[in-house]
Amino acid sequence: MHILVIAVGKIKERFLQEGIAEYEKRLRPYVKFRINEIGEEKRPQVCSPANESAAVEKEGQRILAEIPEGSLVVALDIRGQNWTSENLADGLRVWELAGRNHVTFVIGGDLGLSPSVVDRSDLRLSLSKMTFTHPMARLILLEQVYRAFRILRGEPYHK
Numbered sequence: 001m002h003i004l005v006i007a008v009g010k011i012k013e014r015f016l017q018e019g020i021a022e023y024e025k026r027l028r029p030y031v032k033f034r035i036n037e038i039g040e041e042k043r044p045q046v047c048s049p050a051n052e053s054a055a056v057e058k059e060g061q062r063i064l065a066e067i068p069e070g071s072l073v074v075a076l077d078i079r080g081q082n083w084t085s086e087n088l089a090d091g092l093r094v095w096e097l098a099g100r101n102h103v104t105f106v107i108g109g110d111l112g113l114s115p116s117v118v119d120r121s122d123l124r125l126s127l128s129k130m131t132f133t134h135p136m137a138r139l140i141l142l143e144q145v146y147r148a149f150r151i152l153r154g155e156p157y158h159k
Helices: 014-027 049-066 085-097 115-120 134-152
Strands: 002-008 032-038 072-082 102-107 123-126
Touching: 002 049, 002 134, 014 032, 014 134, 032 049, 049 115, 072 115, 085 134, 102 134
Parallel strands: 002 032, 002 102, 072 102, 072 123
Antiparallel strands: none
């Protein structure tokens, strides 16, 4: 299976960079994995709703251009479904059995995802009802994908 994470923005905090690198390393035995970072759209400090919408749409077009043909797309969205770690493991198993060997997770920027990206997604998934920074969401997502593969293999992992 191939897993791609498309995320808007760079990770600036060293502790998050190190955590993400650790989970990328841990995922290597289970899956072909990579992260594509999409640049944040530049906008003025004080931004009108129209400017924000235009920025989100430009980011969305860059995200859509990075999604591989035929990939199953999971948009991280606070209004999405709330899954357990076991649900994610089951989802990965079902997708793989159905021949969906390429899964793309999408994490928007601080303004969220464009409607065009949400419309393209096969699933809208929420990591929590709480709000996380987008860099933190990336780390949490990688940990959960790693946990899902441990669950699928029947390997021990902290509960």
